[in-house]
Amino acid sequence: MGKPQSKGAVVLPLIPLAPPFAVLPTTSVKVPIANRADVAAILAKIYSISPTAKPDAAITVVCVPLCSKQLSKDGRLLIEGNEGNNGENSDYESDPVNASTRDIFGYGCIAKVSGVQGRRAGDLSLVLEGLERVKVVNIVQERPYFEGELEPVEEFIDMANSELGDQFQLLKQLSRELLALVRLSSILPRSPSVSLSPIVARRLEVYIARKDLSEAGVLADFMTNVVDCTHEERLRVLASVDIKERLDRTIEILQRQISTIQGSTRITVTSTTIPSSTGIDLDQLRRLQQEALRRRGAIGSGKSMPGGFPGFPGSPGSPSQSGEEEANEVDELKKRLQDAKLSPDADKVAQRELQRLQKMNPAQAEYQVCRNYLENLAEIPWTKTTVDLLDTKTLVKAKKQLDDDHYGLDKIKKRLLEYLAVLKLKEQANKTIDEQIRALTDANAPDDQKDEKEEAEERQAKEPTEAETRLLEKKRMVDKSPILLLVGPPGTGKTSLAKSVATALGRKFHRISLGGVRDEAEIRGHRRTYVAAMPGLIVNGLKKVGVANPVFLLDEIDKLGVSNYNGDPSAAMLEVLDPEQNHTFTDHYVNIPIDLSKVLFIATANSLDTIPPPLLDRMETIQLSGYTTLEKRNIAERHLIPKQITTNGLRDENIDIPTDVLDKIITSYTRESGVRNLEREIGSVCRSKAVEYATAKDTNTLPAYNPIVTLNDLDAILGIERFTEELTEQQSRPGVITGLVAYSTGGQGSILFIEIADMPGRGNVQLTGTLGDVLKESVGVALSWVRSHAFELGLTASDNENIMRDRSIHVHCPSGAIPKDGPSAGLAHTIALISLFSGKPVPPTLAMTGEVSLRGRVLPVGGIKEKLIGALRAGVERVLLPEGNRKDIRDVPQEVKDGLRIEFVGGIWEGLAKVWPERWETAALGHVMPRL
Numbered sequence: 048m049g050k051p052q053s054k055g056a057v058v059l060p061l062i063p064l065a066p067p068f069a070v071l072p073t074t075s076v077k078v079p080i081a082n083r084a085d086v087a088a089i090l091a092k093i094y095s096i097s098p099t100a101k102p103d104a105a106i107t108v109v110c111v112p113l114c115s116k117q118l119s120k121d122g123r124l125l126i127e128g129n130e131g132n133n134g135e136n137s138d139y140e141s142d143p144v145n146a147s148t149r150d151i152f153g154y155g156c157i158a159k160v161s162g163v164q165g166r167r168a169g170d171l172s173l174v175l176e177g178l179e180r181v182k183v184v185n186i187v188q189e190r191p192y193f194e195g196e197l198e199p200v201e202e203f204i205d206m207a208n209s210e211l212g213d214q215f216q217l218l219k220q221l222s223r224e225l226l227a228l229v230r231l232s233s234i235l236p237r238s239p240s241v242s243l244s245p246i247v248a249r250r251l252e253v254y255i256a257r258k259d260l261s262e263a264g265v266l267a268d269f270m271t272n273v274v275d276c277t278h279e280e281r282l283r284v285l286a287s288v289d290i291k292e293r294l295d296r297t298i299e300i301l302q303r304q305i306s307t308i309q310g311s312t313r314i315t316v317t318s319t320t321i322p323s324s325t326g327i328d329l330d331q332l333r334r335l336q337q338e339a340l341r342r343r344g345a346i347g348s349g350k351s352m353p354g355g356f357p358g359f360p361g362s363p364g365s366p367s368q369s370g371e372e373e374a375n376e377v378d379e380l381k382k383r384l385q386d387a388k389l390s391p392d393a394d395k396v397a398q399r400e401l402q403r404l405q406k407m408n409p410a411q412a413e414y415q416v417c418r419n420y421l422e423n424l425a426e427i428p429w430t431k432t433t434v435d436l437l438d439t440k441t442l443v444k445a446k447k448q449l450d451d452d453h454y455g456l457d458k459i460k461k462r463l464l465e466y467l468a469v470l471k472l473k474e475q476a477n478k479t480i481d482e483q484i485r486a487l488t489d490a491n492a493p494d495d496q497k498d499e500k501e502e503a504e505e506r507q508a509k510e511p512t513e514a515e516t517r518l519l520e521k522k523r524m525v526d527k528s529p530i531l532l533l534v535g536p537p538g539t540g541k542t543s544l545a546k547s548v549a550t551a552l553g554r555k556f557h558r559i560s561l562g563g564v565r566d567e568a569e570i571r572g573h574r575r576t577y578v579a580a581m582p583g584l585i586v587n588g589l590k591k592v593g594v595a596n597p598v599f600l601l602d603e604i605d606k607l608g609v610s611n612y613n614g615d616p617s618a619a620m621l622e623v624l625d626p627e628q629n630h631t632f633t634d635h636y637v638n639i640p641i642d643l644s645k646v647l648f649i650a651t652a653n654s655l656d657t658i659p660p661p662l663l664d665r666m667e668t669i670q671l672s673g674y675t676t677l678e679k680r681n682i683a684e685r686h687l688i689p690k691q692i693t694t695n696g697l698r699d700e701n702i703d704i705p706t707d708v709l710d711k712i713i714t715s716y717t718r719e720s721g722v723r724n725l726e727r728e729i730g731s732v733c734r735s736k737a738v739e740y741a742t743a744k745d746t747n748t749l750p751a752y753n754p755i756v757t758l759n760d761l762d763a764i765l766g767i768e769r770f771t772e773e774l775t776e777q778q779s780r781p782g783v784i785t786g787l788v789a790y791s792t793g794g795q796g797s798i799l800f801i802e803i804a805d806m807p808g809r810g811n812v813q814l815t816g817t818l819g820d821v822l823k824e825s826v827g828v829a830l831s832w833v834r835s836h837a838f839e840l841g842l843t844a845s846d847n848e849n850i851m852r853d854r855s856i857h858v859h860c861p862s863g864a865i866p867k868d869g870p871s872a873g874l875a876h877t878i879a880l881i882s883l884f885s886g887k888p889v890p891p892t893l894a895m896t897g898e899v900s901l902r903g904r905v906l907p908v909g910g911i912k913e914k915l916i917g918a919l920r921a922g923v924e925r926v927l928l929p930e931g932n933r934k935d936i937r938d939v940p941q942e943v944k945d946g947l948r949i950e951f952v953g954g955i956w957e958g959l960a961k962v963w964p965e966r967w968e969t970a971a972l973g974h975v976m977p978r979l
Contacts, residue, residue, distance in 0.1 A: 056184060059109045060089045061193035062158075062175075063143035063151065067278035069285055070110035070156040070177040071268040077164065077172040078110075082144065085192035086173060092192075093160065109197060110175055111155035111183060113146055114139040115279050120153035122286025148186045151193065154200075154286045157181055177268075180285065200288050202264050214294045215263045221301040222255045222270050228308045264290050267297040276300045310410045377405055380418070383425040390429050393639045397424050420575060423582060423637065428589055432596045432645065435470060436553035442467055445551035452547040453540055454681045459533065459669055463548055466529060466647075470552075530624045532604070532650045532663075535671025538721015541651040542602060548649065549598035557588045562603035567614025570623070572636035582636045585623055585643070596645035605652035609659075617659050624648060624665040672720075675916045677940050679713050679722055680706065687726045695733040702736045703755045704729070711758055714920070715768040728765060732756055735764045779891045782883035786875035787896040787918055787926070789910030797917040798894055800861055801872065803879045808855025816860030821870055826858050828899055829876035832955065833884070836903075842884045850884060871908045873899035874927065877955055878962055889962055894918050895927035903955040907931030912938050919946045927952055927961055 062078060062085070070076050080086050093106055114120060116139055140150040158175035165171040181197040188194035205211060230248050258266045271284045280300055287293035384397050400421055407414045436444075445467050449460045533541040542558070549556035564570065564584075572583035582590070588599060601620075608616045622628050623643060631640040650666060652658060674682065688704060712732070717724045736756065743752040762768075788799040812830065814823055830851075837843040837850040858876070874897040882889050896914055898906040907929045916939075918926055930953040936944065952958040959966075 056196055056198050058187060058194055058196050059107060059157065060092070061109050061111050061151065061155065061183075061186075061195045062086060062089065062173075063146045063193065064110055064112050065143050066113060066115070066141055067281065069112040069278070069281045070158050070175060071272050071281075071285060072156060072177045072179055073265055073269050074272040075161070075174065075176045076110065076158075077174055080163070080171045080173055084144070088191040090163075090173075106160045107157050107178070108160060108175070109155045109181060109183075109195065110158045110177070111193075111195070112152045112278070112282055112285070113141060113143060113150050114152050115282060117279050118282055120151075122154065122283045146193075148189055151183060151186060151195070152282060152285075153183055154282075155181055155183055155195075155197070156285070157197075180288070182288075202288070202290060204261055204263060204290050206260060208291075211263070211291055211294070212260055214291060214298065215260050215266075218263070218266060218270070218294055218298055218301070219255055219258065221298060221305065222266070223252065225270075225274065225301055225305055225308070226251055226255070228305060264293055267293045270301060271297050274300055274304045276304075376418075377401070380404075380421055380425065384421065387425045387427070388430045389424065390639070390642075393424060393427075393429060396639055397421060400424075416575065420636075423586075423590070424639075426590045427586060427637070427641065428593050428595045429641075431594050433554055433594050435474070435596075436551075441471065448551045449544075449547055453544060454685060455674065455678045456540065456544070456671065459544060459671065462531070462669060463551075467551070527626050527630075527644050528647045530626060530648045530650070530666045532652060532666035532668045533671055534652050534655055534668055536720030537653060538719060538723040539671045539674065540721070541671060542600060545598060545600040545649040545651070548647070552598065552647075554647070555592040555594055555597040556600070557592050557597055558600040558602055559584050559588055560602045561616075561620075562606035563608070564616050565608035565611060565613060567616050567619045568635065570616050570619040572634040574635045575638070580636055582634050585632070586634045586637060586641065589641070589646075595642065596647070598647045598649065601648060601650040603652065604650040604662075605654055605657045607658075617662050620662055621665060624650070624662065626665075672913075674720065674722060675913055675940075676710070676713055676920065677916060677942070679717075679725055680709055682722055683709055683713070683725060683729060687722060687729050691726065691730045691733045695730065695737045697733060697737055697740065701740050701754055702733060704732065705755065705757075708756050708758055708761065711761055712765070715770055716761075716765050718770045732761075732764055735760075779888035781886050781888050782879055784875050784879040784882065784889050785891065785894040785923065786872045787894050787914035788871065789913035789917070798921040798923060799872070801875050801879050802859045802861070803856055803876075803883045804859075805854045805856045805883060807853060809853075810849075810851040811855040813855070813857040814859075815857070816862070818858075818860060822860075822872060825870065825873040825898065826876050828901060829873055829880055830856075832877060832899065832901060832903060833880045837884075840881060840885070842881070856880075856883070870898040870906070871896050871910070873897060874905050874929075874952075874955070874958055878958065881959070887963060887966075890925070892922065892924040893927070893962065894921075894923045894925070895958070897927070897929040897932075897952070899955060905929045905952050905954055905958060911935040915939050915943050915947060915949070919943050924948060925950065927958055929953070 064070065064076070064078065068076060068078075078086060080090075089108060118124060140146045156177045157179050158177050161174040161176055163171055164174055180200045180202075182200055183195045184198045185196040186193060187196055226248055254269075255266065267284065267290075271281060280296070284293055284296050284300075287296055381401060384394075384401070389397055400417055404414065404417045404421065407417065442464060446460070446464060449456075449463065453460070533544065535541060545558075546556055568583065570583050570585065572586060573580035581587075585599075589595070589597075601624075604620070607620065610618070622632055626644065629643040629646075632643045633640055655663060655668070684706075688709075689699075692699060692702060712728050713725060716728050719725070736754065740752055740754075743749050756764075782803040782805075784801050786799040786801050788797055812826065814826060818826075833840070833842070834850055837848070838846045843850050874895050877899055878889060878895065881887075896908055896911075898908055900906060911928065911932050912935065915926060925948045928949060928951050930951045933951055936949065950961055952961060
């Protein structure tokens with residue numbers, strides 16, 4: 048059926064084989080014909096030409112396996128970046144019926160059609176015998192069956208190559224060894240799935256023995272077909288044109304198969320007595336083993352695997368190689384443990400585990416568990432620390448580092464500088480304590496000379512004296528690091544602040560994300576009795592940084608899971624974050640106390656509400672309020688704009704964002720606590736200018752390019768304003784007053800109009816404008832105070848007259864979509880009611896904040912800094928604040944204090960004198976009650 052195409056090339060029908068089938072020379076395979084239209088078409092073609100063919104002509108086809116996604120078509124392993132990938136690193140078709148040209152492997156085997164087996168139509172199979180290896184050069188036909196242009200493969204064997212001869216001898220040796228193992232395992236109780244009859248085994252032995260070096264490739268193909276190997280391994284052997292490469296790959300498969308059988312039979316031999324029904328006692332079995340050893344020349348070594356099972360030289364389980372490798376591994380592990388400078392408790396456990404490891408058989412499951420445990424002990428930094436950068440310029444450099452990285456945040460910076468200053472003093476205290484401990488140790492040392500080993504054992508066994516115990520306790524107290532908790536809205540720089548601390552200290556930094564942690568074992572590790580046990584996040588962090596005094600950032604500690612069926616992760620953090628306990632933190636996996644007192648823990652949270660009180664009690668809380676408009680402006684000018692200019696490929700001279708444009712972005716397009724959205728909006732402006740600049744550069748119109756961003760550009764770049772600012776009214780009306788508010792989200796202060804109208808009614812009060820419960824109560828308190836003092840205020844003719852008898856009032860705060868709540872508008876409500884009832888307007892540039900009591904006192908409120916900044920931006924000139932907020936003015940920026948006239952009031956009468964001084968100057972003293 049062959050059609051010659053070119054020199055040495057033929058065209059033959061191709062039969063694709065589904066994984067894991069592949070035909071090798073000297074092997075045979077049965078291909079089911081059911082549902083294989085291509086095989087049926089090939090058979091029809093064969094029968095059509097059979098009358099004209101020679102009687103002794105062999106009918107041949109080519110068996111080609113389907114590709115594997117792990118290999119290229121020439122049998123090379125595909126790795127990331129491999130040239131052999133050619134972009135085809137997707138899954139190949141595994142069904143030969145649906146296969147296409149791209150699914151055909153690059154090598155195949157010419158096979159002779161021996162016949163068809165089976166009695167029924169559904170059970171028919173085509174019997175094929177492999178003849179020779181070929182390379183698939185090209186697919187010339189895909190339907191109704193594949194036809195390919197094939198190129199024969201030349202196999203050259205260098206008979207003089209000693210290395211090739213050694214490889215071939217090793218292949219024969221491993222083949223006989225595998226045969227012996229299969230025969231031995233077949234007579235053992237609970238035998239594995241592999242078994243072999245004596246007659247077949249004898250024939251195989253003869254077949255292997257008769258092969259010489261000229262048939263090395265044939266033997267490799269035969270053994271690959273005999274053993275259990277993966278589809279990829281079989282494809283790689285099929286694609287191995289070079290004989291040495293084929294031998295190497297076959298030897299690798301045989302070694303793995305031998306190790307598998309040895310591991311499954313070793314325990315059986317050592318723990319089970321051979322029953323008499325098998326006709327072979329234990330002595331007879333050992334004689335068989337000795338005979339197998341003698342055939343390989345290994346009897347003189349006097350070594351055998353545990354339990355009397357033979358180890359064979361050259362294989363992974365041989366005593367000559369495996370024993371040396373295991374000894375080297377144990378010695379290396381011992382050296383690593385010595386270099387780790389373990390604590391006394393850890394060293395005691397490590398020595399015990401090392402002794403267990405040396406007595407274990409490497410094939411036992413416990414061996415790897417024990418070894419992993421010791422490797423983890425060696426990786427934990429028990430005593431290794433980094434030297435803190437503490438010199439005469441430490442505090443100055445740290446302050447500069449924090450100021451360069453962060454604008455504002457004065458309280459946090461002050462606390463961190465305090466920690467650095469204390470750390471410098473601790474360093475000297477530590478030296479003094481170490482000298483005292485060394486002096487006590489030397490004084491109690493024995494007079495007689497002993498070798499170092501005995502002295503070390505004595506020191507380990509000897510209990511510390513009372514004086515030493517006190518000094519060690521004092522040293523532990525000196526080493527104790529604070530546990531800081533930074534609480535604030537998202538985007539305010541909590542995480543980057545912790546990185547700056549690590550940089551200023553010269554310590555290593557590690558971030559542990561606690562958001563979504565629901566399992567206690569993630570914090571404290573799994574116990575070693577569990578499969579795939581591993582240490583927790585804390586110990587893994589120490590292993591990663593490699594020192595005992597890093598800076599650990601516990602990010603999003605308020606998102607830590609609560610108690611569930613997997614335990615309570617927040618309770619597991621108690622031992623980590625308790626300065627009185629964390630010097631003996633015990634991970635479930637390590638199960639040895641680990642000293643965490645030198646670790647500087649900095650936790651972050653958005654809210655304190657979800658943190659359990661016992662955990663919160665362990666930490667020192669530092670509040671980060673949202674950035675004000677002025678702070679955002681400085682942060683943007685110092686950090687965000689330069690960063691976005693660089694990110695978007697521009698230079699400083701290519702874009703200029705004036706201060707008024709930046710303020711417009713801050714106030715009209717972002718209203719958040721942090722600066723993330725502000726950075727995004729600045730990035731949008733930079734990208735827009737980048738497009739404009741690139742276009743001008745491409746069209747040679749750079750002189751016409753304007754790098755300055757104007758207010759008119761913002762509407763086109765960022766769209767419609769998302770937030771509108773409240774501005775003071777131009778005219779004053781009775782019952783309308785300006786209050787102050789600090790938004791709960793964004794830290795942005797602003798003014799708030801309070802409008803009160805009266806109408807005929809029966810004393811009803813209507814409240815609108817999305818007012819919260821606290822604000823509703825403020826209205827009630829204000830109205831009660833005005834009603835009770837209506838005669839004194841000159842609002843009624845007699846003391847018994849009810850000012851609300853024939854009227855109802857409606858209190859409204861505009862911007863109904865924005866929820867408004869909190870004790871901040873009581874004074875404004877009171878002044879607004881008096882203004883309404885008296886008909887006297889309040890100046891529109893006067894704003895006020897403060898809560899009132901029924902006795903007429905004005906109580907302090909929060910958010911003064913944000914409120915005053917918002918008032919200045921809205922055009923307010925005078926502000927009334929409670930007397931109790933006088934201390935908060937220190938935190939207000941100087942430019943705000945210069946732009947506002949701030950006055951303080953302690954009571955409502957005093958506030959009336961500030962609003963209408965011509966009427967109420969003496970009324971504040973309670974002497975004269977002028978009537979309006």
